Amino acid sequence: DMGHFHPTETIHDKISAHLQYIPRLLLHVSRPIRWDSDHVVLFNDDVKSVFHEIQRIGAWDRVTVALDFFDASINRVGAYVVGTRATRKALLYALLEPSELLQRLETEGKLTHRLAVMEELKSLPFGAVWDRLCQRAGVPVGMAWLAAMDAYEAAVLQQRP
Numbered sequence: 001d002m003g004h005f006h007p008t009e010t011i012h013d014k015i016s017a018h019l020q021y022i023p024r025l026l027l028h029v030s031r032p033i034r035w036d037s038d039h040v041v042l043f044n045d046d047v048k049s050v051f052h053e054i055q056r057i058g059a060w061d062r063v064t065v066a067l068d069f070f071d072a073s074i075n076r077v078g079a080y081v082v083g084t085r086a087t088r089k090a091l092l093y094a095l096l097e098p099s100e101l102l103q104r105l106e107t108e109g110k111l112t113h114r115l116a117v118m119e120e121l122k123s124l125p126f127g128a129v130w131d132r133l134c135q136r137a138g139v140p141v142g143m144a145w146l147a148a149m150d151a152y153e154a155a156v157l158q159q160r161p
């Protein structure tokens with residue numbers, strides 16, 4: 001559970017260590033809040049690092065990802081959508097990384113090249129790839145999903161006793 005570590009501690013470096021000794025790993029991807037978790041996942045460095053680590057060690061078939069959407073201060077549908085989209089963005093972000101190239105450069109001792117590639121990746125148009133993926137999947141791009149959530153809340157959620 002990502003949320004039950006020290007607030008300054010990350011878990012991405014523990015994934016490859018654990019997978020040396022266990023066949024599969026269940027990750028509870030959550031956002032830590034003062035020694036607690038179960039808060040809506042955000043597309044932040046911690047989440048990106050987790051999926052980068054899975055990509056870099058080629059462990060997609062050995063890791064199961066579970067999400068949590070608890071946050072009593074916001075709309076539950078919104079929490080679900082924000083958390084799911086953030087997680088999927090982190091997955092896509094990791095899959096777009098040329099991990100094999102980075103590993104080859106490291107093996108060849110071309111560490112400056114590897115560092116340059118990693119820095120260049122930061123400014124590539126990830127957002128455009130995400131938007132196109134959403135369009136192809138037939139889901140709202142950007143914040144367009146908020147209108148659908150508001151309509152659902154008015155038509156369904158507020159009608160419940």
